[in-house]
Structure formats: structure tokens, C-alpha cells
Amino acid sequence: MTAAETYADAAPCIEELQSIHVQIAAWFDGTIAADTLDEIMAHFAADFTLVTTAGAALDRAGLAQLFGGAHGARPGCTIAIDDIAVIASWPTGAVLGYTEHQTSSAGSNVRRSTAVFEVDAQRHVRWRRLHETFTTAA
Template sequence: MIRSNPYFEELGSIHVEIQALFDGSADEGALRRIMARFAPQFTLVTPSGAVMDYAGLHDTFARLIGARPGSQITIKDMELVAEYPSGAVVKYREYQRDSAGNANVRRSTAVMDLDSTGNVSWRHLQETFCTE
């Protein structure tokens, strides 16, 4: 029997919601639902090396609502780096493109928390631009 991996499921499902937010097809509650998936103490190290907190992430997502028509996000090469009772560290590659021809690939490492009810939240994310 194959055990489901809540971290990989979270990676897939949140990127579907972010894609809809970027391309403008998300419903009115999408930003609230997306932000509920991040811990209040969340931090992001962007590909440029800047550090963003929860509020900065919220502002960035709010600014990008509908800003990338035809947005497509694909997640590949998911790997569990470490797993422990209260969470895990995962890495993956993220491919983004839009209808204007903008495209990028990122290697990302995420620290995710797991609560007693099985809910996953994002604690930290480090993104690095890369080629295929």
C-alpha cells in the first residue's frame, strides 16, 4: 500500500491555486485561502536573495492577482529531504510560464509544518533560478 505524502499533495494543490490567482481565474476568496496555508512566521528567500515575510508575501500575491494571463505552473522532481513528527523539508523544481512568453525555472527548498490534525503549513521557502 502506498502512503500518501501530505507535503507533495500540498505542493501540487497550492500551486494550482497560485496559478489561478496569477491568471485571474481565481475566485474572490482565493488570496485568503492561499495565505491561510502559510505560518504567521513564514519567511521566503527570493531568487534574488531578498528576504520576505508573511506580510510581504501577502502584498506580492495581492499585486499579482490577474497580472499574468495564461499563467502555468508545473511542479516536478519533488523529493523529501527530511521528515520528522512535526513536519518535513522538501525540494522541488517549479516551472512557470505565461501567455506573454515569460518563463522561468526555480529550484526550491521548503520547510513545512504538520499539525496534529494533519494540516500542512509553509514555514520557510528558498527559491533559486536555474536552467532545466
Template sequence: MSTSLYLQEVIDAHVEIEQWLSGAAPAEKLAPLLARFATQFSMVSPKGALLGYDDLSAMFNGGHGSRPGLRIHIDGFQIVQEWEGGAVVGYREKQALGNGDSNVRHSTAVFTRNAEDAVKWVHLHETFA
């Protein structure tokens, strides 16, 4: 049951990220996008930078429309570990820009889930493939 919940969250979040960074999403979509992430969110970027929620917020605030034509494809989804209130999942993310540039990254995400099945991103580690 929960596996599909986490998979859907990964897919839905990346749809929103794609729309935001490509510029397809209107400005009022920023708050719901940021609400997906816990305030204690942390991230290791593909280049090794350590980021917190404030960094993520600043990145999205300044990133609207910064990646024209962005397309994101998610595959290779797997549950690494799951427990009553969360999970660790892995997936592969392929990004392609309108100008033909592309990259692939392997990602591991930690999620929390409350009694109402609301999922929050707590940690994300991305590595370029």
C-alpha cells in the same frame, strides 16, 4: 504516509497560486491561499530578496491577474528530511506565461504539520535554474 501529504500540499498550493496570479481565481480565494502560510513565514526569492509573511501577503494582494496565462508545473519532488511535526522538501518549479516567457526554479520548502495533518509553509528558498 506523510510524503504524499507534503507533495500534495506543494501541488495544491501551486494550483492556487497559478489560478490567483493568472486571474482565474475569484477574489474570495485570496484568504484560503494565504492561510496555507504560517504567520512566521519567510522566503528567499529567486533573486535573493528576503521576504516575510506581510511581503507575501502584499505580493498576492497586488498580484491577482498580474501573470496572464500562467502555467506552473512541479516535478523532481523529494523529501530532504522529515520528522514528527514537519518536513523539508525539494522540488523543481517550471513557470510559463501566456506570452511565451518561462523560467525554472529549484525550491526548498520547510513545512510544519499539526496533529490533524494540517500543513503550513514556514520557509521557502527559490533559486533560478
């Protein structure tokens, strides 16, 4: 597989990675309606797993509960994504690594993350697994 083919396979997953963080930041900030949680959760596969920065494993229901209690809890929240790396890709998915910078009125943090995505026959991208680790790197 060529580099161009790898990027082409991963492109929808990269787009998903960048767009969902805009929605999540708006959710934490409270600038989108509280009734948009189902729309956000539609981005995550039924068997989704999040390994949190503290090492806990949350399933999709746990993520929904986490988000449910966080609407508007971080005024001024912004999330910037950089250092995106295509670790692996195939026509129906990809594994991406990236650095996430979160800032809000409560402070800021940086995390390095690895995410597994799946792409269905209708070209909808879903998150399957996310592993986040805090870092002190800028």
C-alpha cells in the same frame, strides 16, 4: 526510519506542495476570485519566510503584499512541479526540494526550490520557509 516511513511522513507535505501551486497559478492567471487571497494565505505559517530568487527575504505579510498585487497579472499562467525530493521528514513536518516550471503569456522560468513544512495536530500543513533560485535547466 525506512524509505516507506519517510514518504508516509512527507506525503501530506507533497500533496500540499502540488495543490497550492494550482491555486497560485490560478491567482496569477486571474481565474480565481480576488477574494480568495485569504484562503491562499492560510497555507502559510504566521512565521513564514520566503527567500526570493533575487535573494530578498519576505515574511508572511510581504508575501501577502506580493500576491495582492499579482492577481490576474500573468494571463495563461501554469505552474508544473517535478523532481520532488524528500530531504528530511518527521511526523510533524518535512523539507522538500523540487523544480518549478512557470509559464504565462509573459514568458517562462524555471526555479529550484527548497521548502520547509509543518503539520499541526489537526493534520493541516503549513509552509514555514521557502527558498527559490532561478535556473537555466529545463
